[in-house]
Amino acid sequence: MLKKISLILLVFVAFSILIPISAQAANITITINGQNVVFEQKPVIKNDTTLVPMRAFFEALGAKVNWEEKTKTVTAFRGETTVQLIIGHKIAKINGESYELTVAPQIINGYTYVPLRFVGEALGDEVIYDNGYIIINSSNQRTRVSSITLPKNTVSETNTFSSSNITSKKELYLLIKNALENNEDEITFTLSNSFCNSAGSSCTINDILKSISDIVDLVLEHYPEIGYANKWTISANGFNNVISKVSIKFDYTYPKDKLEKMKDEVNIKAKEIIDQIIKPDMSDIDKVKAIHDYIVKNTKYDYENLINNTIPPESYTAYGVLIKGVGVCQGYAAAFNLLAQLAGIDSLGVAGTGFNYSGSMPHAWNMIRIDNKIRYVDVTWDDPVPDQGDNVRYYYFNVTEEQLAKDHSWDKEKFLEKYFDYK
Template identity: 40%
Template sequence: MKIKVLAFLSILTVFFTFSKPATAAQVVIDGKPMEAPVMLENGTTLVPLRAIFETLNAIVRWEPADKTITAVKDDVTIVLQIGSTSAYRNGERVSLQVPGKIVNNTTMVPLRFVSESLGAEVHWIDSTQTVVINSAPAQQETALIIHDSYKVLENSDPLYNQILKGLREAEEKVEFTSTDQGKYGDTEKILSVVQQVLQDHPFLNYIESLEVKVRSGSVVFVEIRFQYYFPAREVKEMIQAVEQKSVEIIKKVIKPGMTDLEKEKALHDYIVLNTRYDYENYQKDKIPKESYTAYGVLVKGVGVCQGYASAMSKLLNMVGIENHFIIGTGRGSRGTEAHGWNKVKIDGRWYHLDTTWDDPAPDQPGRISYKYFNLTDDQIKKDHSWDESEQGLFNIK
């Protein structure tokens, strides 16, 4: 009887030995060993989620509700769900021999699928049980290019350009004449041009109020008077300070050869790590005017969503990334409130970027979230809403 029991236990031992995933010797990426636990299961190497994605310079997002992983690098988007043998690369289904899984509270993903999907070469050396990965080299630029943030959005309307020039110099009055009665003959049309200038250049929005006068005749005479939050001289100095700080930031975090996605992430991370959301004043409903501006975020290091999005717009323009300032609402702890964020164009596709909501409030130094980094319309609609036809700048938190 004892012999039978021992034999049965031996069978169980053998069964569990072969069912348990084996440990690979190591994974080497671009000549450097990966410092993370690695598993082999049914011929598939599994590695920790963040270790592989971040090593290959991909942006990764984890959705705990449905245990879904979304990673983005350049023009490639990967979607995996824990426990599923189906994964997706740019929307195309790929079958996995072994699905992603959670082991000892660590999310493990298939190494070859992830690496090859992101453009890397994968080789298996059987004699040493080693995976060797060579990541795809990025095209190198010879020099860092900083764009003129005011010339990124070209506009042939002379009134638009006159208003833009006036706001750049913090002028209190802009005058304009034209013989085009139909285009410039009424106040509403002039206001729409002012609004478009501010929509395209939110980092110039220091305006408390404005007044428009139109005198029509054979020649249309337009006068626009701006009332700023601060004295015009101070506003001009603030605009210049933002310009200088923006150049300093770009030289610090942007490197030649970076892709647009890498540039966007570097700027996003800088803003989050170097800005404190003005949480205390927000709670008291006493937010100072500076916190609504790019100056507050970039120079003072404190702001609310309008300041965050304005600062991101400025920096994105200067590194040549097309973007829009979006005004809508966000549903947070205090219910639905007016809110602002950015929409960015990366590799021909538009994504939503909410840097404000990726920055913990109250402030948690050193912590960065990517929950609202490059979301699709459907993804961000879970707690954001907006109307593309009703965009206009105002004070938003």
């Protein structure tokens, strides 16, 4: 499971971005995990409740949906959650437990509509209404905040790293990576005209901000072992659509002193593990196998907290896996990435979707490069649940892209071989 929420906050600024004031149905903007979603059938408002087209909305949230014509019943599934609604009835069910709705699901212009907030929150998502905008954050995502602000008049007491002109996506990627590795609170920089082309973006203010936020997200996906930042805010100072300075402020899951102590502890432990399991005469693939086997044998998947929706933050980190011996997929990928790099193996984290008997869910694994060949390792799915001690599986060890794609899906443009050489 990945911990990753995309949240975009819009504010009035010197760049004169217009935000709708009324919350009429025709003007509602729905954002799901940072992406604006436009439905063919527009949302409507009834008795102050926003209703949305049933099938399109569930699918946008990554849920599977069934429609029973005879009983007029909608049943949706995502992960461990089942939601059931009946047309014209104000009683809905979540995993069999009944809840009362303010407005019942109904047929409008031949389409089935359901209450947006209830459905989103029933699936464990956060639903925010903001002045004509509806922002939905999946419960298993990392927070991303993008904003444009006026120039600051005060200086806060934070650890700020300032850089000169950024000319390319690679330069910004490395700047962000360095900042997160060193627990920086904030970085500031300017952007050259060539940055837009490098990032594959147009040069509008919103597109530049989105490109920057996407690069932060990419760094955290590639290097989950430094993924202790749970939110970031991007501020751009400027006038007449010309940016003069950009700042990225990072918020971390833990206080700075605790975070530094945790990272020191996990780095010491990682080096001890490498000294223990890696021998001088090992081939690269033998090193990868030794790391894979160590994690499986010494880690229990945090299944109980998963089903109870009580996963602690450390289970998403290398600290949880290497120090506490417990984690979920993001923690497994973080631990593997850290150990692989210490052993001299090219490794990057990959974030995508896994498909198994329980359906689809956000998932994380690793991409490695050995002898100039790209292979994949999913340590999480090679670790039996419930835990079986030293029993190690190799279904997802050193597999090709074609083999992995049978039950994994990911945006391959975000995980290209070139990123191994971003150093």
